[in-house]
Amino acid sequence: MTWFRIDDGFHGHPKVVELSLEAVGLWALSGSWCAQYLTDGFISARTVRRFGGSSEATSELVSSGLWIETDDGWQFKDWSDYQPMKEEVEAERSAARERMKRVRAAKKGVTSPDVRPNDQGTIGGGSLEVRVAPPDQLPPTSSPSSPKKGGAAKRGTRIPEPFIVTAEMRAWAAEHTALVDVDRSTMKFVNYWRAKTGQAATKLDWPRTWQNWLLSDQEKAEARPKRMTPTERAQQTAAAGRRVGGMQITTLALEET
Structure with missing residues (x-):
């Protein structure tokens, strides 16, 4: 799965405020299509017609500077500045397939798995097998500690790839968040933080961030009327x-x- 990223300030951007809802909707649909098919921001005239986009809507997008008109379609302006490029996505998918092979091989007790090009893997938290490994294959986890005097402060990182739910984490969830579907909640957690951008997407302690996410889901479950x-x-x-x-x-x- 590849995400089409829309900034939370999009609604108030000077290029957007004067656009019609038709033009905004066409822009969003086209961006989703470009992300799925890895066109690096190019949308064909045929696809725009299939979406029901009118010439007025495309003219609005060109006039606003969001699109650039080409011979056979349109190009998103500055796509590479805000969206993942095809080369980057394919590299991530290739790395995910390699991780999947290692996880499957570890489960079968194979130390040198046969690498086949048609093996399928996922990115962005789409497969729990990538993120949930057997306890004997898990790397040790550690909590952040305060920097020593005179040392550099510890910096946050983006969510690990893969994000692994350890046996200890599952035991904690069973004790403190009994009403939560751990696998489903974890998938939503990973998808959310994969799509998040900026400084807010970095954390010092991802296991504790995961715990807070599950605790929030537990509170929501407790607040719902009992059936x-x-x-x-x-x-x-x-x-x-x-x-x-x-x-x-x-x-x-x-x-x-």
């Missing part, structure tokens, strides 16, 4: 019936008197 089981609903209905029945008996007794 009754079929047995609990049947018991509630029966109890209500007994109360109504009691009122009927009392009424009959008063009438006979």
Whole structure:
């Protein structure tokens, strides 16, 4: 999966505020298409027509400076400054395939796996097998410590690739976040931080950041109304019936008197 990145200040950018919603929608759809097919920001006229883009919308995008018109389509302006290029993405995918092979080989007890070009791997947290390795294959984890006097302060890093959920982390999750689907929550965690850019995307301690993410999911789960089981609903209905029945008996007794 390749992400098409849109800055959170896009809505107020001078090139955007005067655009129609049609032009903005066409820009976003086209960016997603370019990211998926690794065109490095080129969108063909045929694809724009398939999206239903009008000549007015494309003219708006060219006039605003977001697109550059070419002979057979349009080119996103400054794509390489904000979006991953084809060469970069393919290199990451190749590295992910190699990691996948090593993980699979380790599970099978093979030290020199046969490297085949058609093996499939993923990036961006799409496969849990890349991120969750057996306990005996896991690297040691450590927590950040305060820098020594006179030493340089420790700097944050981007989320590790792959992000590995250790046996100790799973044990912690079972104790403190019992209502959370650990694998699903971890996948969302990895996808979020892979797509995040800037200084905010670096952390000193990724395991603790992961813990805070799961704790937040646990709080959301606890805040949701509890659903009754079929047995609990049947018991509630029966109890209500007994109360109504009691009122009927009392009424009959008063009438006979």
